[in-house]
Amino acid sequence: xxxxxxxxxxxxxxxxxxxxxxxxxxxxxxxxxxxxxxxxxxxxxxxxxxxxxxxxxxxxxxxxxxxxxxxxxxxxxxxxxxxxxxxxxxxxxxxxxxxxxxxxxxxxxxxxxxxxxxxxxxxxxxxxxxxxxxxxxxxxxxxxxxxxxxxxxxxxxxxxxxxxxxxxxxxxxxxxxxxxxxxxxxxxxxxxxxxxxxxxxxxxxxxxxxxxxxxxxxxxxxxxxxxxxxxxxxxx
Amino acid sequence: xxxxxxxxxxxxxxxxxxxxxxxxxxxxxxxxxxxxxxxxxxxxxxxxxxxxxxxxxxxxxxxxxxxxxxxxxxxxxxxxxxxxxxxxxxxxxxxxxxxxxxxxxxxxxxxxxxxxxxxxxxxxxxxxxxxxxxxxxxxxxxxxxxxxxxxxx
Numbered sequence: 001x002x003x004x005x006x007x008x009x010x011x012x013x014x015x016x017x018x019x020x021x022x023x024x025x026x027x028x029x030x031x032x033x034x035x036x037x038x039x040x041x042x043x044x045x046x047x048x049x050x051x052x053x054x055x056x057x058x059x060x061x062x063x064x065x066x067x068x069x070x071x072x073x074x075x076x077x078x079x080x081x082x083x084x085x086x087x088x089x090x091x092x093x094x095x096x097x098x099x100x101x102x103x104x105x106x107x108x109x110x111x112x113x114x115x116x117x118x119x120x121x122x123x124x125x126x127x128x129x130x131x132x133x134x135x136x137x138x139x140x141x142x143x144x145x146x147x148x149x150x151x152x153x154x155x156x157x158x159x160x161x162x163x164x165x166x167x168x169x170x171x172x173x174x175x176x177x178x179x180x181x182x183x184x185x186x187x188x189x190x191x192x193x194x195x196x197x198x199x200x201x202x203x204x205x206x207x208x209x210x211x212x213x214x215x216x217x218x219x220x221x222x223x224x225x226x227x228x229x230x231x232x233x234x235x236x
Numbered sequence: 237x238x239x240x241x242x243x244x245x246x247x248x249x250x251x252x253x254x255x256x257x258x259x260x261x262x263x264x265x266x267x268x269x270x271x272x273x274x275x276x277x278x279x280x281x282x283x284x285x286x287x288x289x290x291x292x293x294x295x296x297x298x299x300x301x302x303x304x305x306x307x308x309x310x311x312x313x314x315x316x317x318x319x320x321x322x323x324x325x326x327x328x329x330x331x332x333x334x335x336x337x338x339x340x341x342x343x344x345x346x347x348x349x350x351x352x353x354x355x356x357x358x359x360x361x362x363x364x365x366x367x368x369x370x371x372x373x374x375x376x377x378x379x380x381x382x383x384x385x386x387x388x389x
Binding site for chain 2: 098102103108125133
């Protein structure tokens, strides 16, 4: 700790009291710096659960196997060194290109919005959605009945909106019984389901692979800088 | 006040029984009596869809009785029996196989040639492999269907 203070100070200042003061302040500041660093690191690690959710194992107790999970994580890191997987979330618009055995000699490329992300470990998966060639109704949910704010006109016939108005329940948000009901159900069946991996375990998992992930991110950034924009050629 | 709340709780309990909650998603399998959507431009198919009387599956030609992509089925359409091929399903598919919002079929005749001349929705590329496998030397040739597809995904 003391080596942090430069020796010049000690020699220059005659008053030992002042030196001591400086020493003590420098010690506290250095401590705070290290504290901040660890805090930042911790925050980074906790951020990883959003960026790389597939590294966390299935919280179901019967599916856990520590060794298998570790091996899978190593495999995932090794795969990521070969293929560039960008950071994405549910709601991101992405393009996926892959080889297609059914059309030999051609790439299969699909552009869409990510609507689902699931699975963990090597069985992680995601779903892309897009509307191709005027399919009839691009959604299955009845969005006109959901009272969505800030959504453009859905382009549906008038009768859909009429029916939505008939079925609307604007009083429901004031209905306290709904909340009571939830409590009631909980009282009836006391079932404890672990829905998530605890924070301690998350930090353990991510601190184990953090250095490798950081290296990968750095290489990705370097590659991004190197990549040259190729203007698409107009066909026909 | 407490008594009032209790009464309310009990009333609520009887009005919505707990057994009515379903949280599992439906399987949307193709089986007998499933309504389907004709996606080619055959006369009978166009008419049936325009009248709002989509065809029903009345037989699935496989061992399980549950239609998967590329399977041949028998449909009841406008009082007639026609054979058809499943070309797009609502059901969850294997990875990289697209899943559609409707159960699409293309009508064929007994020799495997399609009744229409054009398919107006995208067709999964996996059908190339599946239909080729199902076509045997002298039997029915299903690959004619691929020729009238407008687009593959």
